Amino acid sequence: MRSQARLYRRSAHTVAIAVAAVVLLVWTVFPFLWILLTSLKSPGDVISVPPAFVFTPTIDNYAALVIGEQRGQYSSTRPDFPRFFLNSMIISFGAVALAIAAGIPAAYALARFSFPLKNALGFVLMSFRFVPFIAFVIPLYILYQQVGLYNTHAGLILAYQLITLPFTIWMLRSFFMEIPLEIQEAAKIDGCSALGVLTRVILPLSMPGIAVTVILGFMFCWNAFNYPLMLAGRQTFPVTVGAIQFISYEQVLWGQMAAATIVAAVPQLVLSLMVQKYIVRGLTMGAVR
Amino acid sequence: MDIARKRRRWRRDTLQSYLLLTPALVLLAGMVYPFGLGLYYSFTNYWLQYPNRFRFVWFDNYVDLIEEPLFVRALEFTLGFTLAAVVIQVGLGLAVALFLHARVPGRNVIRALMLMPLMMPPVITALMWKIMMASTTAGILNHLLSFLGVDPVNWFGSTQGAIVSVFIIDTWGNLPFIALILLGGLQALPTEPYEAARVDGAGTAAMLRYVTLPLLSPFLVLAVLFRTMDSLRIFDVIYATTLGGPNDATTNLHIMAYQFSFQWFQMGKGMAQVITLLMLVGIVSYVLMRLWNRAAESTAQ
Numbered sequence: 001m002r003s004q005a006r007l008y009r010r011s012a013h014t015v016a017i018a019v020a021a022v023v024l025l026v027w028t029v030f031p032f033l034w035i036l037l038t039s040l041k042s043p044g045d046v047i048s049v050p051p052a053f054v055f056t057p058t059i060d061n062y063a064a065l066v067i068g069e070q071r072g073q074y075s076s077t078r079p080d081f082p083r084f085f086l087n088s089m090i091i092s093f094g095a096v097a098l099a100i101a102a103g104i105p106a107a108y109a110l111a112r113f114s115f116p117l118k119n120a121l122g123f124v125l126m127s128f129r130f131v132p133f134i135a136f137v138i139p140l141y142i143l144y145q146q147v148g149l150y151n152t153h154a155g156l157i158l159a160y161q162l163i164t165l166p167f168t169i170w171m172l173r174s175f176f177m178e179i180p181l182e183i184q185e186a187a188k189i190d191g192c193s194a195l196g197v198l199t200r201v202i203l204p205l206s207m208p209g210i211a212v213t214v215i216l217g218f219m220f221c222w223n224a225f226n227y228p229l230m231l232a233g234r235q236t237f238p239v240t241v242g243a244i245q246f247i248s249y250e251q252v253l254w255g256q257m258a259a260a261t262i263v264a265a266v267p268q269l270v271l272s273l274m275v276q277k278y279i280v281r282g283l284t285m286g287a288v289r
Numbered sequence: 290m291d292i293a294r295k296r297r298r299w300r301r302d303t304l305q306s307y308l309l310l311t312p313a314l315v316l317l318a319g320m321v322y323p324f325g326l327g328l329y330y331s332f333t334n335y336w337l338q339y340p341n342r343f344r345f346v347w348f349d350n351y352v353d354l355i356e357e358p359l360f361v362r363a364l365e366f367t368l369g370f371t372l373a374a375v376v377i378q379v380g381l382g383l384a385v386a387l388f389l390h391a392r393v394p395g396r397n398v399i400r401a402l403m404l405m406p407l408m409m410p411p412v413i414t415a416l417m418w419k420i421m422m423a424s425t426t427a428g429i430l431n432h433l434l435s436f437l438g439v440d441p442v443n444w445f446g447s448t449q450g451a452i453v454s455v456f457i458i459d460t461w462g463n464l465p466f467i468a469l470i471l472l473g474g475l476q477a478l479p480t481e482p483y484e485a486a487r488v489d490g491a492g493t494a495a496m497l498r499y500v501t502l503p504l505l506s507p508f509l510v511l512a513v514l515f516r517t518m519d520s521l522r523i524f525d526v527i528y529a530t531t532l533g534g535p536n537d538a539t540t541n542l543h544i545m546a547y548q549f550s551f552q553w554f555q556m557g558k559g560m561a562q563v564i565t566l567l568m569l570v571g572i573v574s575y576v577l578m579r580l581w582n583r584a585a586e587s588t589a590q
Contacts, residue, residue, distance in 0.1 A: 021393055024385065028402050031461070034429055035417045051429045098316070106313035115306035124317070130574055132522040134546045134563045136320065138556055139327035142337075161316050169313060194305050223410040225525045230551060240412045244529055254420055261413045272408040279404055280469045287511060288470055 032265075039258035046254045061259035080234070081260060084242030088264075090153050091228070091238055092221035095160035096214055099168040104210075107172035108198050112184070128166040129285055133226035136162055141230050151233035159227045164217045167285060171216070174286030175209030176202055215275050216282035219268055239264040331561040337554035350561030359537060359545060360562070367541040367566070370456070371520040378460055379512055382467025387497075389468070390475040400472070403465040411462055415529035418458045419445070448538035451531045455539050458526050463519070467512045474508030475501070506584040514577040521570050542566040 038046060040057040048055075065081040109115070110122060140159055141150070149155030179202060187201045203210070225240045232241060243264055246257035272279060280288050307314075334346045354360045389396050406414065421430045422444035431441040444454045482500050491499065502509070524543045527533060533540035533548065540548070542562060550559025 017388075017391075017393060020388060021395060021399065024388070024399060025402065027461070028399070028406060028465075031417050031421060032405065034421055038420055047427045049427045051427060051432045102312035102316050105309035105311075109306040109309040113302045113306040113309075115303040118306075121310075127571075127574075128320075130518040130522075130570055132543050132546075132563055132566050132570065133524065134543060134550065134559070135327060135567055136323060138546075138550050138560050138563070139323035139330065141551075142330075142556065143323055143326065158316075158319060162320055165313060165316055165320075194309075219408055223408070225410065225412045225528075229528075240410045240525075243413060243416055254423075257416060258420055261416050264413050265409055268408045268410070269405055272404045273401070276401060276404060279407060280466070280473055283407075283466060284470070284511065284515060288473060288508070 035258045035261055038255060039262050041255055041258075043255055061255040062263075064256050065259050065263060079242055079245035079256075079260075081239075081242055081263070083235070084237050084239045085263065087153070087232075087236050087242075088222055088238035088240075091156045091160060091236075092218050094153065094157040095164045095221045096168075096217040098157060099161060099164035099217060100210070100214060103165060103168035103172055103213075104203070105198070107169045107176055108202060110169065111173045111176035122170075125166040125169055126285065128162055131162075133162075137226055137230045140227075144231055150231060151236050153236060156228060156232055156236060156238075159231055160221050160224060162227070163220050163224055167220060167282070168213055168217055170285040171213045171282060172206070172210065174281070174289075175206045175213070178209075179205050212275050212278045212282070215271050216278065219271055220282075222264075222267060327560050328564065330557050331564050333557045335555075335557040335560075337556055346557070350558050351565065353558070354561065354565060359540065360542075362537060363540045363542050363545040366452075366539065367521060367543075367569075370452075370523070370541060371517055373456065374459060374463075374520040375513055375516050377456075378464055378516055379467055379509065381460070382464055382512065383471055383509070385464065385468040386471035386475055387501075389472050400469070403468065406462050407465040407469070409462060411525035412529045414462045415458055415526040418454070418461070419530055422454055424450075445531055446535060448536055451535055451539050455523075455527055455530060458530065459520070459523060462526075463516065467516065470512045470515075471505065471508055474505050478504050504588060507581065507588055510577065510581045510584045514574065514581055517573055517577060518570060521573065522566065542569075 037053070039061050040059070041052070041055055042058050042060060045052050045055040110118065136159070144150035144155050149158070183205070184197050184201055187197050192200060222238075223240065224238070228236070228238050228241045232238070237245070239260070243257060243260045246253040246260060275282070331350055332345060332347055334342065334344050334349070336342065389400060393399070409417075422428055424431070424441065424443045424446050428441075428444070430444070431439075434442065442450055444450045478501070482504065483496065486496050486500050522543050523541065524547070527539050527541065527544050528547070531539045533544040543566060546559045546562040546566065548559075549555045549562060
């Protein structure tokens, strides 16, 4: 009798755990599945009542994205999505390259030397992580229009340093600090200068960390929305701003918007699988290992 | 002689450090300069359409805020949203972390899948939910809720619906962040305190309350810190879904500053609003960072 009651309790426990796991899975994955389905629907199927799980799939929405104009019954707005995608690539790569170039020596200085105002500098860099974007966008908007950086890739790459530079420095600093001091001391005894220690010891040893920093930095740039929203024009919009162009006063192109969100999401999904272990570390700027 | 050598070395280190920092400092100066300019604008009546009226007005923009009815509501929404986000999301995140920490089958799969919402661009997340939250019966969310006997919800059309919608979207994107921080913390906890507690005959609840939570506190404070900072300045999700509406129900300080500066081009006022938000962020982050240091020290001992 008693063992049976225990058995019941145990199986109830198992069922509860299974239910919780399924709820968590559905909550996490269902939105992706639904948007994927929506992106494969014709305009009629998108607005069908009740929502259709079974329908004849079409790649029209993706074709429309690639061609950069609409097919079918709509024709008023024409978001140029291939260009947006290319813009995202150019701006993100440019911003990361610049941040890495400036960030490596800076991170090395912060990780290995003591100098006046070191803590203040670290604090200033960290605080960029928390600043409301508009605080920079308003003056940059005015400034960029005066100096001709408005609606240019260069201007956006510079503005994105607000995202990438503090992140890169903090992240690289945390990787550099993992390298044992003894190795550097040994290199110094062998006659390496400070720069030699950096290029011959630190950099080769922290290549994986640098790769992770590059990938995460790229992802943060890909996600950026506020800066390009105000500092870019139609020629330089990245995918994040491009995706909202499918909403206009006349209509919302649900199917194409779904396709656009999938295309904008794919690089993030692939990259986040590559750097799984480091994402939390990256999001906390190296505070959590 | 030794002192002279030390001093020489110190001077060399300083020089080398600043040389190494030069490129980053130049870029940093490129960011600090516009910010300083913006700070200056917050004390002027800069209105993009009327450059000729440009005038230094001291604290007028800040004083005007107190009389601006929208400011009070935006401040309320900012604080209320942040409080709700921190309490509910950290609570749920802790539950998810504890759940995944127990030996759940398929834990690694769930953990990997939870990274997907985490690294999505917030705007894209918002658009995905916007598609699902269509207020008619064609919206999948209303359709699914109808099986539970819930009437169609007017997600973005009603004030309460809009607030709830923004909150759900924000939660979907950020719950994994909290859960993964806390899961990492749980996996790093030492085992001895648990054995000691078990010997003392502590039950599961007592174990959680007196062993797990105190040991986890640095991670909890960190999760609260990051969630608070990001909720205070949430922008992308609101912009892409409600743009602050309906009837300003989802207008926070960040959106309000955007509206003043980029819809009405009153840069001076917009800047004053965002500086106010910045001060709020600064105060809260200072308090939380001190808490974090204290929590980290107390568990290190």
